[in-house]
Amino acid sequence: MNNDKIGIFDSGIGGVTVLKEIVKILPNEEYIYYSDSINNPYGDKKDKQIINICENILKYFIERDCKAIVIACNTASAKVTNILRKKYSNIPIVAIEPAYKMVHDFAYNKTTLVMATKGTIESEKFNKLYNKYNNNDTYLMSCRGLADIIEEGNEQKIKKYLRENLSQYIGKVQNVVLGCTHYPLVKTEIKEVLGDVEFFNGAYSLAKYLKQILEEKELLTQKQNKGNIEFIDSSKSDVKKERFFKNLEEEILL
Ligand code: DGL
Numbered sequence: 001m002n003n004d005k006i007g008i009f010d011s012g013i014g015g016v017t018v019l020k021e022i023v024k025i026l027p028n029e030e031y032i033y034y035s036d037s038i039n040n041p042y043g044d045k046k047d048k049q050i051i052n053i054c055e056n057i058l059k060y061f062i063e064r065d066c067k068a069i070v071i072a073c074n075t076a077s078a079k080v081t082n083i084l085r086k087k088y089s090n091i092p093i094v095a096i097e098p099a100y101k102m103v104h105d106f107a108y109n110k111t112t113l114v115m116a117t118k119g120t121i122e123s124e125k126f127n128k129l130y131n132k133y134n135n136n137d138t139y140l141m142s143c144r145g146l147a148d149i150i151e152e153g154n155e156q157k158i159k160k161y162l163r164e165n166l167s168q169y170i171g172k173v174q175n176v177v178l179g180c181t182h183y184p185l186v187k188t189e190i191k192e193v194l195g196d197v198e199f200f201n202g203a204y205s206l207a208k209y210l211k212q213i214l215e216e217k218e219l220l221t222q223k224q225n226k227g228n229i230e231f232i233d234s235s236k237s238d239v240k241k242e243r244f245f246k247n248l249e250e251e252i253l254l
Contacts, residue, residue: 007061008070011042012151014182015072021203030227038234043117044073054080067219071095074180078123094210096247098179099200104133107175111137116179118142149180158244166193179222
């Protein structure tokens with residue numbers, strides 16, 4: 001079968017944190033991961049720009065005969081999911097969202113910090129979610145520039161950013177929603193500042209939902225062996241490719 005691939009994208013390598021969860025429960029599928037690092041960050045871009053960028057990536061996946069698309073970027077998910085689903089109704093589009101419902105279900109009575117890009121925090125989609133679950137005490141933190149320095153991979157800059165911007169929450173929060181797919185890559189550094197907080201990440205729910213959708217549409221692969229993962233980076237960076245696979249292999253032995 002030709003169209004047996006799943007296309008997944010983010011504004012760089014951050015979406016590897018989503019792909020990891022997907023591969024754990026759908027190991028035999030074939031994946032094309034599109035790291036759009038040339039357009040990083042999405043978080044500060046105008047809606048129109050993000051819509052254009054994401055539509056082009058989606059068209060590329062369709063040309064490559066993908067059977068489903070995963071938006072592994074909270075910012076893109078907040079801005080483009082409904083528009084693209086309406087326009088491309090023949091292909092399932094599964095999109096991540098900040099795990100704020102998960103906090104509601106499992107840790108409602110604790111104080112929560114939602115970390116996400118400015119684009120996500122200000123989006124209508126996130127605000128609906130926020131108002132719907134209206135958890136106990138919640139701080140919303142628009143982390144301008146954080147995804148960029150994680151993408152860049154400069155450990156010192158990351159630590160400095162987190163020290164400067166998270167210190168005000170020390171001792172005040174017990175839950176941290178990682179509302180950008182880049183942030184799970186710096187969980188250790190966040191804990192270094194905030195101490196032993198509990199993380200909430202939407203990747204696992206997305207992976208389960210993707211499996212359910214593929215089952216319902218009878219699109220699950222019939223292959224019994226591990227699927228290939230193709231990595232494409234829009235800035236053609238070999239360093240990113242290396243970091244991507246290193247990260248993927250840390251938890252999953254391919
Ligand atoms: N990783 C993306 C997210 O989940 C966005 C990072 C960016 O600003 O490009 O929101």
